[in-house]
Amino acid sequence: MREALIDFSSTGLSLLVMDDGKKPVFRLRRTLSVVDFMSRKGKLMDRGIDKVAEAVLHLKDAALEVGALRIYLIATASMRLIVNHDDVKNRILEKTGLSLSILSGSDEAYCTAAVNREYAEDCTALLLDIGGATCQIADLREPERDNMFSLPIGPMSLYKRLDDILPTKKEIKDMRRYIIDVLAGEMVYQGASYERIVLAGSTAEALLNIYADYYGRLDSDMKMMSRKMLKRLVDHLVGSGEGRSLILRNAPEKIHVLIPAAVLALTCAKYYDSDEFIYSEMGVKEGYLRILEENR
Numbered sequence: 001m002r003e004a005l006i007d008f009s010s011t012g013l014s015l016l017v018m019d020d021g022k023k024p025v026f027r028l029r030r031t032l033s034v035v036d037f038m039s040r041k042g043k044l045m046d047r048g049i050d051k052v053a054e055a056v057l058h059l060k061d062a063a064l065e066v067g068a069l070r071i072y073l074i075a076t077a078s079m080r081l082i083v084n085h086d087d088v089k090n091r092i093l094e095k096t097g098l099s100l101s102i103l104s105g106s107d108e109a110y111c112t113a114a115v116n117r118e119y120a121e122d123c124t125a126l127l128l129d130i131g132g133a134t135c136q137i138a139d140l141r142e143p144e145r146d147n148m149f150s151l152p153i154g155p156m157s158l159y160k161r162l163d164d165i166l167p168t169k170k171e172i173k174d175m176r177r178y179i180i181d182v183l184a185g186e187m188v189y190q191g192a193s194y195e196r197i198v199l200a201g202s203t204a205e206a207l208l209n210i211y212a213d214y215y216g217r218l219d220s221d222m223k224m225m226s227r228k229m230l231k232r233l234v235d236h237l238v239g240s241g242e243g244r245s246l247i248l249r250n251a252p253e254k255i256h257v258l259i260p261a262a263v264l265a266l267t268c269a270k271y272y273d274s275d276e277f278i279y280s281e282m283g284v285k286e287g288y289l290r291i292l293e294e295n296r
Contacts, residue, residue, distance in 0.1 A: 002019050003071070003072070003292070004071045005018075005073075010033070010132030012031040012032045012253075014030075015029070016285040021292060029202070030058060032051060035156065037049075037051065042083040043083050049088050052091075053095040060097075072101070072288070074284075077150070080104075105150020108134075109137065111284045112127060113140060116280050123196060124192075124194045124196075128264070130154065130155060130261050130265070131203075137150075137268075161175065167238065167263075175260060179268070194273070197269055197277050202254075204261065205281065206251035214246060225277040227266065227274065234266065
């Protein structure tokens with residue numbers, strides 16, 4: 001059966017259409033920063049709610065055009081942080097006919113881990129779903145969702161700690177210390193080490209594209225990054241006048257979160273003694289549909 005899933009995140013809405021919960025056949029994304037429409041108290045303003053509903057309707061129509069028979073709508077950390085989420089859910093239902101399900105942080109991690117366990121078949125692997133306001137972390141050999149983590153150290157949260165769009169070297173050091181404090185404070189796989197870190201999420205994809213551009217590796221099959229070379233790239237982005245243009249050329253909509261995302265990945269790699277990153281395009285949407293299919 002052809003099914004579709006629309007995912008509402010803090011940086012946009014994305015559509016995935018799959019056949020039988022296994023084969024992705026169509027993707028579409030609408031960039032939308034809900035932070036720009038939120039009050040200081042965390043309320044999504046009417047204009048923001050309307051823009052979300054418009055984006056959902058656009059993606060719903062696209063799903064129907066490619067033959068989706070069922071369409072699901074989920075939200076992750078972005079909706080968990082909105083205080084008037086019932087108003088948002090009601091407006092979306094009124095405008096689109098779709099009911100919004102809000103995933104918990106552990107549910108989000110569980111879905112993404114479910115479709116990435118193959119990366120731990122031949123070595124130890126840690127999943128880092130970079131996300132927006134939060135990130136999800138899971139040992140890919142750990143089956144229990146209660147032992148997975150959703151932490152408030154996503155790139156959007158880290159960006160809010162900065163004074164400008166691109167961080168200074170001092171701010172990067174401060175970010176690293178903060179990330180380590182959170183990992184240690186939450187007892188996230190204390191003392192463990194992993195041979196590789198699996199990166200998921202649209203910001204991870206943007207990071208890979210910039211990495212490929214900088215090192216001249218534009219092969220579409222290249223999904224690997226080394227910790228050493230990623231560190232060199234971040235130093236270039238921060239210390240060179242070309243850094244901003246490199247981001248703008250590859251991922252202009254990610255300019256404010258790209259470096260925080262890279263710092264998050266590098267800090268986790270150092271914390272867990274990992275030297276290799278691999279990007280996976282399978283994330284929470286794929287996992288959600290896969291689990292639905294397996295539970296039928």
